[in-house]
Amino acid sequence: MSQTTAPYRLVVGLEVHVQLLTKSKLFCGCTTQFGLPPNTATCPICIGMPGVLPVMNRTAFELGMKAALALNCNIARHTKWDRKNYYYPDLPKNYQISQYDQPMSYEGYLEITTEAGTKKVGIIRAHLEEDAGKMMHDESGRGKESMVDLNRAGTPLLEIVSHPHISSGDEVKAYLEEIRLLLREIGVSDCEMQEGSLRVDANVNVNFEHEGNTVATPIVEVKNVNSIRAVERAVQYEAQRQFDQFHVDHIVMNPTNKVTAKWIDDQGRTEVLRRKEEAADYRYFPEPDLVTVEVDDAWLERSKNSLGELPSQKRERYLKEYQLPAYDAKQLVLQGHAFCDYFEQTAKAVGDAKLASNWCQNQVMQLMNDRGLEIKDFSVTSDRLASLLVLIKKYNINMARSKDAFVQLLETNDTAEAIIKKLGLDVTFDPAMLRDLVKKSIAGNAKAVADVKAGKGKAIDALMGPVMKETKGKAPMDLVRQILQEELQSA
Amino acid sequence: MELHQRTVSELLNEMERGALSAVELARSFLNTVKAHDGRVKAFLNVNEESILAQAQAVDAKRQRGEKLGRLAGIPVALKDNLCLKGEVTTCASKILERFKPPYTAHVVERLQQEDAILFGKCNLDEFAMGSSTENSAYQITSNPWNSEYTSGGSSGGSAAAVAASMAPLALGSDTGGSIRQPAGFCGIVGMKPTYGRVSRYGLVAFASSLDQIGPLSHDIRDTALLLEVIAGHDPRDTTSVNRPVPKYTASLDDPITGLTIGVPNEFFQKGLDPEVEQTVRTALKVYESCGAKLKPVSLPNTEYAVSVYYIVATAEASSNLARYDGVHYGHRAKQFDSMIHMYSRSRGQGFGNEVQRRIMLGTYALSSGYYDAYYKKALQVRRLIKNDFDAAFSQCDVVMGPVTPTAAFKIGEKSSDPLSMYLSDIYTISCNLAGIVGMSMNCGMTKSGLPIGLQILGKEFDEEKVLRTGRMFEKETGWHLKRPTL
Numbered sequence: 001m002s003q004t005t006a007p008y009r010l011v012v013g014l015e016v017h018v019q020l021l022t023k024s025k026l027f028c029g030c031t032t033q034f035g036l037p038p039n040t041a042t043c044p045i046c047i048g049m050p051g052v053l054p055v056m057n058r059t060a061f062e063l064g065m066k067a068a069l070a071l072n073c074n075i076a077r078h079t080k081w082d083r084k085n086y087y088y089p090d091l092p093k094n095y096q097i098s099q100y101d102q103p104m105s106y107e108g109y110l111e112i113t114t115e116a117g118t119k120k121v122g123i124i125r126a127h128l129e130e131d132a133g134k135m136m137h138d139e140s141g142r143g144k145e146s147m148v149d150l151n152r153a154g155t156p157l158l159e160i161v162s163h164p165h166i167s168s169g170d171e172v173k174a175y176l177e178e179i180r181l182l183l184r185e186i187g188v189s190d191c192e193m194q195e196g197s198l199r200v201d202a203n204v205n206v207n208f209e210h211e212g213n214t215v216a217t218p219i220v221e222v223k224n225v226n227s228i229r230a231v232e233r234a235v236q237y238e239a240q241r242q243f244d245q246f247h248v249d250h251i252v253m254n255p256t257n258k259v260t261a262k263w264i265d266d267q268g269r270t271e272v273l274r275r276k277e278e279a280a281d282y283r284y285f286p287e288p289d290l291v292t293v294e295v296d297d298a299w300l301e302r303s304k305n306s307l308g309e310l311p312s313q314k315r316e317r318y319l320k321e322y323q324l325p326a327y328d329a330k331q332l333v334l335q336g337h338a339f340c341d342y343f344e345q346t347a348k349a350v351g352d353a354k355l356a357s358n359w360c361q362n363q364v365m366q367l368m369n370d371r372g373l374e375i376k377d378f379s380v381t382s383d384r385l386a387s388l389l390v391l392i393k394k395y396n397i398n399m400a401r402s403k404d405a406f407v408q409l410l411e412t413n414d415t416a417e418a419i420i421k422k423l424g425l426d427v428t429f430d431p432a433m434l435r436d437l438v439k440k441s442i443a444g445n446a447k448a449v450a451d452v453k454a455g456k457g458k459a460i461d462a463l464m465g466p467v468m469k470e471t472k473g474k475a476p477m478d479l480v481r482q483i484l485q486e487e488l489q490s491a
Numbered sequence: 492m493e494l495h496q497r498t499v500s501e502l503l504n505e506m507e508r509g510a511l512s513a514v515e516l517a518r519s520f521l522n523t524v525k526a527h528d529g530r531v532k533a534f535l536n537v538n539e540e541s542i543l544a545q546a547q548a549v550d551a552k553r554q555r556g557e558k559l560g561r562l563a564g565i566p567v568a569l570k571d572n573l574c575l576k577g578e579v580t581t582c583a584s585k586i587l588e589r590f591k592p593p594y595t596a597h598v599v600e601r602l603q604q605e606d607a608i609l610f611g612k613c614n615l616d617e618f619a620m621g622s623s624t625e626n627s628a629y630q631i632t633s634n635p636w637n638s639e640y641t642s643g644g645s646s647g648g649s650a651a652a653v654a655a656s657m658a659p660l661a662l663g664s665d666t667g668g669s670i671r672q673p674a675g676f677c678g679i680v681g682m683k684p685t686y687g688r689v690s691r692y693g694l695v696a697f698a699s700s701l702d703q704i705g706p707l708s709h710d711i712r713d714t715a716l717l718l719e720v721i722a723g724h725d726p727r728d729t730t731s732v733n734r735p736v737p738k739y740t741a742s743l744d745d746p747i748t749g750l751t752i753g754v755p756n757e758f759f760q761k762g763l764d765p766e767v768e769q770t771v772r773t774a775l776k777v778y779e780s781c782g783a784k785l786k787p788v789s790l791p792n793t794e795y796a797v798s799v800y801y802i803v804a805t806a807e808a809s810s811n812l813a814r815y816d817g818v819h820y821g822h823r824a825k826q827f828d829s830m831i832h833m834y835s836r837s838r839g840q841g842f843g844n845e846v847q848r849r850i851m852l853g854t855y856a857l858s859s860g861y862y863d864a865y866y867k868k869a870l871q872v873r874r875l876i877k878n879d880f881d882a883a884f885s886q887c888d889v890v891m892g893p894v895t896p897t898a899a900f901k902i903g904e905k906s907s908d909p910l911s912m913y914l915s916d917i918y919t920i921s922c923n924l925a926g927i928v929g930m931s932m933n934c935g936m937t938k939s940g941l942p943i944g945l946q947i948l949g950k951e952f953d954e955e956k957v958l959r960t961g962r963m964f965e966k967e968t969g970w971h972l973k974r975p976t977l
Binding site: 044047048049050051052053054055056083085087089092093094095148281283284285288289290291 | 572573574580582587590592593594596691692693694695696698699700726727728729730806807809810813814815816818819820830831834854857858859862866
């Protein structure tokens with residue numbers, strides 16, 4: 001769907017919940033490991049037995065602080081916990097320990113880039129809270145009992161609330177991809193939407209001109225979106241639906257008509273769950289079982305220093321330090337820091353960052369994906385790749401033969417030099433010799449020459465064929481093509 | 492004095508010199524329970540087998556010449572809101588009728604480490620909500636001095652057990668006076684330590700920001716000894732303060748020279764029974780005769796304490812008690828139509844009237860639209876009450892007054908009038924709101940033979956001074972030696 005031609009302006013704010021990569025839960029020592037048998041990762045604290053007390057996991061707080069700093073947020077020097085009260089069987093205490101009016105961090109931003117350009121999406125706040133368990137309802141329709149699994153109850157979550165600064169499906173995607181990359185890179189969360197370690201709720205409405213006034217439709221909070229693509233689709237669906245709905249009922253946004261809806265992915269539509277005004281009154285109040293958290297200068301400084309280079313900084317550096325195009329920088333950084341390290345070592349050893357970037361993005365990634373390898377166990381180390389690239393440059397080896405050499409580099413322990421020699425690619429072609437071969441080809445192929453001149457570009461292959469054949473397929477094709485074009489011009 | 496009427500210090504001496512075994516002592520207390528608890532109804536559960544086994548283990552340890560703990564062989568009764576692994580912990584509620592916690596409260600572990608004998612679970616007002624122990628779902632505890640009267644509450648079972656010499660020591664919990672008021676009614680010593688002095692881990696919460704566990708005993712030395720054992724930091728309760736525990740028993744007999752006692756006018760106003768006032772003023776004169784100086788101080792926000800308390804405590808309670816929903820443990824209604832119905836039925840059947848009343852009060856106070864007018868305002872006034880005490884303690888060492896406006900009231904007298912029941916805590920509540928130390932001790936008897944309590948308040952972590960001050964009175968008077976005739 002084209003955003004620019006829509007008859008409305010889309011307004012989206014995203015609430016992102018990420019599970020923090022701690023070994024234990026937020027307020028007890030139970031493991032956060034995913035996929036254990038139901039209710040085996042529980043203790044009296046996370047199942048809410050009487051008389052036990054929560055103890056804050058400092059690592060969780062530190063991960064939250066790292067994420068908040070990476071999102072350019074202010075860190076509250078004094079922060080407290082609050083209870084959010086509501087009854088549900090997956091919430092064993094019937095209150096969730098969260099943060100209400102003094103979140104650990106506030107007012108930051110995330111910079112995103114789409115085809116429409118670069119923009120800053122404001123972050124209202126990022127705060128910590130404990131996760132609930134999971135309900136498993138009987139779906140047989142025979143009214144059997146519902147089951148509760150409390151393994152997830154008490155897992156630390158960071159809730160990141162954006163301003164409604166997002167105005168297209170592309171931006172939704174860019175925002176979520178950037179958050180995911182950022183949080184993975186700084187080791188805060190693995191952000192697996194399938195496992196629920198990244199969850200998204202989207203607040204959506206649209207603005208447009210109607211009879212001389214700007215109108216805004218009622219906000220819909222869309223839940224149950226289980227992939228980035230689903231968020232994008234849900235937001236676009238909801239925008240059009242709201243626009244159409246307005247033309248039926250003429251209802252505009254007011255402080256009480258926000259509704260919650262569920263995204264039904266296989267039907268590609270939303271379904272309204274409840275009106276917000278009927279929603280629970282959470283009766284927030286300060287959690288008396290926990291002390292406040294004070295963040296001093298030293299702690300804040302340690303946290304800042306632990307961040308390392310952020311994806312946005314790395315992209316910036318690749319533009320400056322390696323003069324890479326923005327596209328290359330984006331693609332490389334998206335692969336994570338281990339891959340980026342590999343690229344940088346290769347680029348430095350070859351002395352040609354663009355060549356290294358091309359090879360990393362294409363041949364290296366393709367082989368890794370084909371063979372299910374990760375960069376850390378990829379046997380073509382950056383040193384070996386670099387020595388191959390140096391030889392490719394030196395002998396001006398064409399792509400097809402270069403790939404052959406690369407595959408051998410992966411499959412054997414031979415050095416790049418040995419492989420190039422074995423493949424007979426250690427030949428330097430004299431341009432004058434190639435020019436002679438080109439002239440010979442032109443002279444013997446009058447029809448192809450005429451076709452090329454008539455605008456049939458493909459015919460040039462017929463003229464290159466004899467040259468490649470003469471050189472046993474080793475001649476650098478780019479050079480041959482270039483000479484061929486020069487000769488055809490002057491012919 | 493009979494064996495079971497003696498103080499812990501005396502009993503420890505007897506056992507140390509070999510004149511008494513832990514089993515003999517335990518049997519003596521078990522016999523007293525058998526003889527009198529049918530009438531007093533202080534205990535919900537006394538497991539004779541377990542008690543004798545514990546006592547035998549202590550005797551065996553002594554015979555082997557092993558080092559023994561500070562409470563070796565001494566029975567300690569526990570309020571039944573303190574968790575003991577594998578033993579039913581009811582909070583005197585139907586909703587936890589069969590609940591067996593898989594963990595032990597920090598204070599109970601401390602008792603075990605000091606070789607004390609865990610001597611049964613005591614009755615209380617359901618979830619510690621009440622001032623008479625009439626709100627128990629199981630039984631009403633009567634006052635050992637006169638069985639027509641209440642024992643006070645909510646730690647009425649603990650206080651009555653000690654007063655009736657059915658246990659030499661007990662632990663209670665105090666959220667608005669629940670140790671000091673029953674101690675006063677029963678004529679014994681009871682202390683609410685500073686908030687954070689004792690870990691709350693394993694205490695079933697009523698109001699987390701006010702609850703504190705404390706000792707009950709015949710005399711101050713025994714309270715000091717029990718406090719020494721239970722106080723101190725516990726990493727499982729982050730509100731417990733990491734600060735060294737003084738050896739309270741060591742300094743106990745050193746009188747405080749130049750003691751200044753603050754006497755708040757607000758504690759001697761209308762509503763105070765003249766007999767109680769006279770007795771407390773007589774106690775103050777005793778201090779004067781020991782060289783202490785009395786100084787009028789003002790606690791101007793005292794009049795708001797009860798209102799503030801019934802907002803803060805009920806708000807926290809409404810949330811703390813939300814977990815009793817019949818889903819994971821505790822009472823679940825047998826019949827229901829839906830999830831919401833299961834919640835409401837289970838809770839409606841499991842909780843008594845007073846608990847339901849407080850849950851509703853607290854839920855209301857926290858509701859959207861009322862929060863600012865009630866809960867937030869209450870927190871602001873709570874701060875003012877704390878400021879009053881800070882100002883008072885800048886002029887005096889301790890503050891003294893009555894524990895309650897009257898001596899023990901009759902069973903049934905106030906049970907249909909919650910407000911008059913709430914007002915019986917008027918002098919004890921502000922101590923919890925301010926988080927300071929409060930102790931109650933016997934300072935005389937009414938003409939009808941009921942004990943009258945003297946309350947000594949001290950600033951945060953000033954337990955040592957409060958205990959020494961109390962001990963000065965004991966030495967002069969001897970009220971702590973009185974025991975009821977059962």
